[in-house]
Amino acid sequence: MDKLPYLQAVVKETMRLRPAAPLLLPHKALHDVQVLGFTVPKGSQIFVNAWAIGRDPKYWEKPLEFLPERFMESSVDYKGRDFEYIPFGAGRRICPGMPLAIRIVNLMLASIIQPFNWKLPDGMAREELDMEEQFGVTLKKAIPLVAIPCMKENKVIFYVFMFYEFR
Numbered sequence: 001m002d003k004l005p006y007l008q009a010v011v012k013e014t015m016r017l018r019p020a021a022p023l024l025l026p027h028k029a030l031h032d033v034q035v036l037g038f039t040v041p042k043g044s045q046i047f048v049n050a051w052a053i054g055r056d057p058k059y060w061e062k063p064l065e066f067l068p069e070r071f072m073e074s075s076v077d078y079k080g081r082d083f084e085y086i087p088f089g090a091g092r093r094i095c096p097g098m099p100l101a102i103r104i105v106n107l108m109l110a111s112i113i114q115p116f117n118w119k120l121p122d123g124m125a126r127e128e129l130d131m132e133e134q135f136g137v138t139l140k141k142a143i144p145l146v147a148i149p150c151m152k153e154n155k156v157i158f159y160v161f162m163f164y165e166f167r
């Protein structure tokens with residue numbers, strides 16, 4: 001399998017299941033508007049639940065499973081045209097940092113998985129990881145991940161991280 005498209009698909013799938021801003025940012029209706037038969041009065045504060053949209057079984061097969069392959073076989077993208085997948089929002093207020101953010105995330109992920117094999121502490125199995133989420137303006141892992149980097153053979157690494165802690 002080609003590594004770069006797969007890495008990009010991993011990032012997309014992560015943002016589907018764990019969007020950084022689960023309710024995007026608060027929006028406000030500028031005038032009365034009809035949405036799916038409901039009237040949203042002028043001045044209402046609107047929260048768009050991107051977290052729930054990304055797990056909606058109407059749009060996603062096996063919605064709760066982490067399956068990066070789904071993005072390798074589909075044209076669905078985060079650029080605000082596919083409303084079932086809006087980790088950066090959509091429309092006029094879409095995240096202006098998106099082009100930078102996506103490059104940074106891909107680069108960061110590649111630079112930690114390329115030189116290291118990662119393992120969980122004390123022989124913990126992947127299935128034992130507690131993936132509970134802590135909701136807020138941004139989404140966090142309720143229990144920080146502790147993962148131990150092991151150097152891959154034949155790699156010259158000038159820096160050694162004893163362990164990473166991700167939230």
Ligand code: HEM
Nearest residue numbers: 020021024025087088089090093094095096097098100101
């Ligand atoms: C993976 C990283 C990022 C994610 C997932 C993300 C996601 C979002 C989301 C969901 C919104 C709200 C969109 C809406 O309510 O419709 C937003 C807004 C915004 N983001 Fe990002 N963002 C990221 C990185 C960045 C970066 C790197 C920058 C700046 C360099 C940035 C700047 C902004 C700004 C200024 C807004 C407010 C836009 C407005 O309200 O008009 N973001 N972002």
